[in-house]
Amino acid sequence: MPSTVTHLVFDGVADGPVGVALDIVGAAARVVRAGLVALPRGRMAPLQRIVSMDGKPVRTAARRTLAVDSALSLRGLGAGDVLVLPGLGMTTAPAIAAGLDRPDIASGVELIARAAAKGVLVAASCSATFVLGASRVLDGRQATTTWWLGPTFAQRFPRVGLRTDRMVVESGGVFTAGSAFAHADLMLAILASTLSPSLAHTVARYLVLDERASQSRYMVMEHLGSSDPVIRKIEDFVTSHIERQLTLHEMARATATSPRTLARKVEKALGTTPRHFAQRLRVAQAVHLLETTQHSVEDVAARVGYADPAAFRRIFRRETGETPLARRMRRG
Structure with missing residues (x-):
């Protein structure tokens, strides 16, 4: 069975994120069905639906009527499925408090907690992260929210490790975005985690999401976090030794696994090889350096482990679709 992405909307839902999410998941399904990206064995193109608590249309923040497919039901939802909440039109602390007291949102909070207990991946962006917080699924985990509501979030949910410096945070299988x-970055991160990083990159390219100031293509790389501690260890090891190339045996020793076991775990979690994962991390760091420093392309190449600048340029273009110099010039 393909995984299902369920978009849960309430009255006051932000219009833009709903459309963006539908476009991203729809594009992912078309890319897979066209054979442009091969998913790992056993994974299929995603399905999606929009639901409300009672199955009735909702009024968006722009006061438009948004039709839905059905009422939210946990029947048929399980591990591998996604329940995602687009941001709501709650921009102040009093609006947050009033929103969480609404009967429809209170009912949603209860169902979200039950969905997470069933193994459903739950996610939210902007002020909808407060709904996740109220469900307690974020307790003991890290999360982010929209930056100006950070103090309100921290006060209301002291058991959550708040990271307002991050665009998207994955922690224990729960995703939050600023x-x-x-919400675009959130959906790409979910695609990368549940289906394939290559699929997320391809969708970002087709929808030109790499043009956005949030650097969505590279936010995907930052937030491919897996619940498997081996994946976290290899990411930490690579980023700690970003200035040099690492062998498979070195990465295996750092994660206390054999090369074969490491390869199997990375393939299962990320749909790629340990060497390619390390390469993507180095390219992501190169993007950061190109956009935030005046180091030459040759110096950036050396700082991320490429002694041969020509090889660095080829790999950078293959991974990002543009040259290092073009990336720097476009970001000004």
Whole structure:
């Protein structure tokens, strides 16, 4: 069975994130069905639906009527499925408090907690992260929210490790994102985690999401976090030794696994090889250096482990679709 992405909307839902999410998941399904990206064995193109608590249309933040497919039901939802909440039109602390007291949102909070207990991946962006917080699924985990509501979030949910410096945070299988249009980054991160990083990159390229100031293509790389501690260890090891190339045996020793076991775990979690994962991390760091420093392309190449600048340029273009110099010039 393909995984199902269920978009749960309430009255006051932000219009833009709903459309962006539908476009991203729809594009992912078309890319897979066209054979442009091969998914790992056993995974299929995603399905999606929009639901409300009672199955009735909702009024968006722009006061438009948004039709839905059905009422939210946990029947048929399980591990591998996604329940995602687009941001709501709650921009102040009093609006947050009033929103969480609404009967429809209170009922949603209860069902979200039950969905997470069933193994459903739950996610939210912007002020909808408060709904996840109220469900307690974020307790003991890290999360982000829209930056100006950070103090309100921290006060209301002291058991959550708040990271307002991050665009998207994955922690223990729960995804959160910052302001409303970070919902695009959130959906790409979910695609990368549940289906394939290559699929997320391809969708970002087709929808030109790499043009956005949030650097969605590279936010995907930052937030491919897996619940498997081996994946976290290899990411930490690679980023700690970003200035040099690492062998498979070195990465295996750092994660206390054999090369074969490491390869199997990375393939299962990320749909790629340990060497390619390390390469993507180095390219992501190169993007950061190109956009935030005046180091030459040759110096950036050396700082991320490429002694041969020509090889670095080839790999950078293959991974990002543009040259290092073009990336720097486009970001000004």
